[in-house]
Amino acid sequence: MALDEIVISRAIIDRYYQKLTDNLETDVAIVGGGPSGIVAGYFLAQAGKKVVLFERKLSIGGGMWGGGMLFNEIVVQKAALPILETFGIRYRQYQEDYYTADAIEAVATLTGVAVRAGLTIFNCVTVEDVLMRPERVEGLVINWSPVEMTGLHVDPLTVRSRFVVDTTGHATEVVKVVERKVNGKLSTATGKIDGEKSMWADRAETDTLANTLEVYPGLYVAGMAANATFGGPRMGPIFGGMLLSGEKVAKDLAMRL
Numbered sequence: 636m637a638l639d640e641i642v643i644s645r646a647i648i649d650r651y652y653q654k655l656t657d658n659l660e661t662d663v664a665i666v667g668g669g670p671s672g673i674v675a676g677y678f679l680a681q682a683g684k685k686v687v688l689f690e691r692k693l694s695i696g697g698g699m700w701g702g703g704m705l706f707n708e709i710v711v712q713k714a715a716l717p718i719l720e721t722f723g724i725r726y727r728q729y730q731e732d733y734y735t736a737d738a739i740e741a742v743a744t745l746t747g748v749a750v751r752a753g754l755t756i757f758n759c760v761t762v763e764d765v766l767m768r769p770e771r772v773e774g775l776v777i778n779w780s781p782v783e784m785t786g787l788h789v790d791p792l793t794v795r796s797r798f799v800v801d802t803t804g805h806a807t808e809v810v811k812v813v814e815r816k817v818n819g820k821l822s823t824a825t826g827k828i829d830g831e832k833s834m835w836a837d838r839a840e841t842d843t844l845a846n847t848l849e850v851y852p853g854l855y856v857a858g859m860a861a862n863a864t865f866g867g868p869r870m871g872p873i874f875g876g877m878l879l880s881g882e883k884v885a886k887d888l889a890m891r892l
């Protein structure tokens with residue numbers, strides 16, 4: 636049978652439209668497709684929750700692709716090995732408590748396994764604002780990333796969710812939007828974004844988990860965004876804290892849902 640270009644177009648449009656309308660209302664909306672966001676999405680989907688992830692870029696994986704300084708190997712400490720095993724990511728011991736994995740395998744496997752578990756991902760979509768009712772975050776305002784990049788004057792669309800998770804890394808983009816609107820009412824020490832501190836891997840990895848919290852009603856932070864919000868240090872290219880933080884936020888939310 637001859638292939639028909641219009642059927643190809645119709646298939647893409649029909650399927651995408653269905654996926655988008657199916658995800659206008661979810662239990663959890665995750666912003667940012669780095670390691671913490673993907674892992675959070677996986678564990679929420681596994682728990683039977685309806686979960687969607689929006690990523691600004693064409694590719695999923697955030698800062699994990701480049702390992703450290705583009706050397707595409709990642710380091711993971713022993714505590715996070717069960718997560719690599721859950722996903723089926725291969726790793727090798729480097730020395731006691733230090734393990735390495737191929738960054739490309741890690742991102743590709745995290746993504747594939749999470750999507751198969753039920754996480755829906757929309758790439759090339761930027762979150763530019765939140766839905767607020769009035770003292771609680773209840774969803775997101777989204778637009779195509781190319782619209783943002785080109786500065787076109789195009790109104791966004793909205794999605795509703797019972798909880799939002801900011802996993803946008805250093806940028807803490809969702810928390811920044813909320814901070815501007817709630818005037819010192821974040822649950823941080825200062826009521827505002829406390830700001831990320833300088834590199835201290837050991838302390839930062841522990842802090843990342845401790846800082847994986849609800850920062851405003853309806854809004855959680857995980858991954859690097861957790862430390863940037865609550866004033867923890869950065870940790871460099873060790874990824875155990877990112878993975879464990881994603882798992883933690885998923886488990887906390889699954890309990891609340």
Ligand SMILES: Cc1cc2nc3c(=O)[nH]c(=O)nc-3n(C[C@H](O)[C@H](O)[C@H](O)COP(=O)(O)OP(=O)(O)OC[C@H]3O[C@@H](n4cnc5c(N)ncnc54)[C@H](O)[C@@H]3O)c2cc1C
Nearest residue numbers: 667669670671691697698761762803804858859869870871
């Ligand atoms: C300059 C620089 C320095 C870094 N230094 C460190 C460091 O010292 N320690 C460290 O641990 N990590 C550092 N990282 C990031 C590093 O890769 C992280 O370890 C890890 O990837 C963070 O994981 P994450 O899941 O928190 O978020 P990330 O891997 O950072 O992923 C965040 C994702 O969110 C997406 N995103 C952001 N805003 C939006 C939005 N509004 N809408 C939709 N998507 C959005 C981004 O495109 C990205 O894919 C650095 C990254 C950069 C760019």
